[in-house]
Amino acid sequence: MKNVIITGANSGLGFETAKKIAKNKDYRLILACRNDVKAAQAKANIIDATGNDNIVTMKLDTSLLSSVRAFADNYIKEYGTVDVLINNAGISPMRESGTTAEGFEVVFATNYLGHFLLTQLLLSRFSHGGRIINVTSDMHNPPGGIKWNGAEYLAHEALNDRQRYAYSKLCLIYFTHKLDEILKSQEMAVTVNSFNPGFMAATNFSGGHADKARSLVVKTTMPDRYGELESSSDALAQIAADDRFAEVSGAYFDRSINTKRSSELSYNKENQEELWAKSLEFCGIEEN
Numbered sequence: 441m442k443n444v445i446i447t448g449a450n451s452g453l454g455f456e457t458a459k460k461i462a463k464n465k466d467y468r469l470i471l472a473c474r475n476d477v478k479a480a481q482a483k484a485n486i487i488d489a490t491g492n493d494n495i496v497t498m499k500l501d502t503s504l505l506s507s508v509r510a511f512a513d514n515y516i517k518e519y520g521t522v523d524v525l526i527n528n529a530g531i532s533p534m535r536e537s538g539t540t541a542e543g544f545e546v547v548f549a550t551n552y553l554g555h556f557l558l559t560q561l562l563l564s565r566f567s568h569g570g571r572i573i574n575v576t577s578d579m580h581n582p583p584g585g586i587k588w589n590g591a592e593y594l595a596h597e598a599l600n601d602r603q604r605y606a607y608s609k610l611c612l613i614y615f616t617h618k619l620d621e622i623l624k625s626q627e628m629a630v631t632v633n634s635f636n637p638g639f640m641a642a643t644n645f646s647g648g649h650a651d652k653a654r655s656l657v658v659k660t661t662m663p664d665r666y667g668e669l670e671s672s673s674d675a676l677a678q679i680a681a682d683d684r685f686a687e688v689s690g691a692y693f694d695r696s697i698n699t700k701r702s703s704e705l706s707y708n709k710e711n712q713e714e715l716w717a718k719s720l721e722f723c724g725i726e727e728n
C-alpha cells in the first residue's frame with residue numbers, strides 16, 4: 441500500500457487529483473484538510489466514485505506551524521512512511537488576509553511556510569522513490585514581474601494582494617530548487633517538482649470571482665496561463681503516481697505532464713539560500 445498525502449484535498453485540484461490516484465487501490469489517500477466536515481464529505485465522495493476504501497482524513501491547517509507539527513506527529517505514529525506528498529493547499533489574498541496567531545502573513549504561511557515545515561518533518565520518512573510535488577502557479581511570475589525583497593519582508597510585512605500570492609508561489613519554486621539540490625547531493629532517492637495548474641475557474645479558489653466571463657478573458661488573452669481542472673488534475677495524478685516520472689526532479693510542470701523553465705528570478709541561488717535559511721529559522725529548526 442502506498443501512502444499519498446494531499447494537503448487541501450477537500451475541493452478543487454486536490455480533491456480531483458486524490459480521486460484520480462484513488463482509482464488504483466494500491467494507494468491510500470490521506471486528505472490533509474483544515475475543515476473536518478468538508479474533509480469527511482470529500483472522503484465519502486472519493487470512496488463512492490472509486491470503490492477505494494483506503495481514504496483517510498487528517499486535520500491540518502497549513503497556516504499554523506503548530507498544526508503542521510501535530511499533523512506530522514499523528515501521521516508518523518499512524519502510517520510511518522510517505523510515498524507521495526502533494527503540497528497543494530492554497531489561498532488567494534482576495535479571500536483571506538492578515539496575520540496568523542503565530543505572527544506570519546497568512547498567504548505566506550498557508551501557501552508556503554506550512555508546506556516547508558511539513559516537508560521537513562516528513563523528509564526522513566519518505567520511501568525509496570518518494571515524490572514531493574509543490575503546487576505553484578504561473579503567477580509566481582506576474583505580469584510586470586516582481587523583485588525579491590527578502591524572506592523577512594514576505595513573512596511579516598503587508599504587501600499588496602497580488603504580490604503576496606505571487607511571492608508565496610515563487611517561494612514554493614525556490615523551495616523546490618533548493619530541496620532538489622540537497623536531495624541530489626545526499627543521493628536520497630526522493631524527487632521534488634513544482635506543478636502549475638494554470639488559471640482554473642472550476643475550483644473554489646477565487647470564491648466565485650472566476651466566473652465564466654473572466655475565464656473566457658483569460659483563455660483568449662492569456663492562453664499561456666489558462667488551465668482546466670480536468671486536465672491539470674489528470675497531469676498531477678500522473679506526475680504523482682506514474683512510473684515514467686519516478687526519476688524526474690527539480691522540474692516545473694506547466695498545466696500538463698510537460699515541463700518548462702519557471703521565471704528567471706526563480707533560479708536565483710542567493711534568494712533560494714536566503715529563503716531556506718530564514719524558513720528554518722521561522723520554523724525553529726536547526727540547520728545540520
Ligand SMILES: NC(=O)c1ccc[n+]([C@@H]2O[C@H](COP(=O)([O-])OP(=O)(O)OC[C@H]3O[C@@H](n4cnc5c(N)ncnc54)[C@H](OP(=O)(O)O)[C@@H]3O)[C@@H](O)[C@H]2O)c1
Nearest residue numbers: 448451452453501502503529530577638639640643644645
Ligand atoms: N484555481 C486557480 O486558478 C489556480 C491557479 C494556479 C494555482 N492554483 C493553486 O492550486 C492549488 C489548489 O487550489 P484550487 O484552485 O483547487 O482551489 P480550492 O478549490 O479553493 O482548493 C484549495 C484547498 O486548499 C485548502 N486550504 C486553504 N487554506 C488551508 C489551510 N490553511 N490549511 C489547510 N487547507 C487549506 C482549502 O480548504 P477549504 O475548503 O477549507 O478552504 C481547499 O481544500 C492552490 O495551491 C492554488 O494556489 C490555483
